[in-house]
Amino acid sequence: MDQTDATGAAPPVVRGDDGLARPTWAATDPLLRDYYDTEWGMPVRDEHGLYERISLEAFQAGLSWATILRKRPAFREAFHNFDPDAVAQFTDADVERLLADAGIVRNRMKIAAAITNAKATVALRAEGGLVDFVWSFQPATTPAPRSYAEIQTTSPESVALSKGLRAKGFAFVGPTTMHALMEAIGMIDTHLVDSHRRGTSGVWASVPLHGALSGDAR
Known part of the structure; x- marks a missing residue:
């Protein structure tokens, strides 16, 4: 499929063989396409899910999101399915175990942050929760x-x-x-206007959209 417009630039969205329009980053790789179609931009309102996403977003820094998605099963196994109570109890021995795990991103600072954030998540329950x-x-x-x-x-x-x-x-x-x-997690909807996923989260059904009338966006 030709994915360039009249100027030779890639268009914002690409229509797939299923007839659905997606951004170019989610148009070809099956893993990214499935993630875009089923997860990205959907509301996450449970502590476990939110802690996992905060952790994975931190591990993604400097890397591609595809890399993190491919490693997500290994991350879940290594971090006890991102149970904050379990990760908050990790010791130095667990840090060394994780640094030796080729299935995850082996970065000491990011691993330490995941443990720190598990402890902070548990502590935040006293103030209403994460x-x-x-x-x-x-x-x-x-x-x-x-x-x-x-x-x-x-x-x-x-x-x-x-x-x-x-x-x-x-x-x-x-x-x-x-x-x-x-x-x-759907707190903002940055699906491109022409994408088939625009507005599917339900979060913004009755809330103004930047540029919805003028065509201008933030």
């Missing part, structure tokens, strides 16, 4: 991007979420990583 805390940073509106150029990598809300989580003892939760998290 889910309520993270979702409290949901913006009032969501972008309506028509091209990749209109999708930001940070936002005032992701900066605030990063600062808030750091204040609660979390690590490896920078503004860019938190913006990616917000996209992944």
Whole structure:
């Protein structure tokens, strides 16, 4: 399939053999395509799922998301299915075990952050829990991007979420990583307007979209 427009540039979305339009990053690799069609941008409102996604977003820093998805089964096994209570009890011996596990990303700082964040997740229960805390940073509106150029990598809300989580003892939760998290869990909808997944989360059904009328996006 020709994936260039009249200018020779790749179009924002590509229509697959099933007739559905997806962004180019999710159009060819079967693993990414399935993730895009079933998970990305859907609401995550349980502690276990949110802790896992925070952990994996941190491990993804500097790497491709495809790499993380391919390693996700090994990550889940190595981190006790991302049970915060279990990971919070990890010792130095567990860190060494993880550093020797070729199935995951073997980065000492990221492994330490996952353990630190498990402890912070458990501690946050006394203040209402991780889910309520993270979702409290949901913006009032969501972008309506028509091209990749209109999708930001940070936002005032992701900066605030990063600062808030750091204040609660979390690590490896920078503004860019938190913006990616917000996209992944449906706190904002950055599906391209022409994508078949636009609006499927249900989070923004009755909420204004940036640029929905004017065509301009944040």
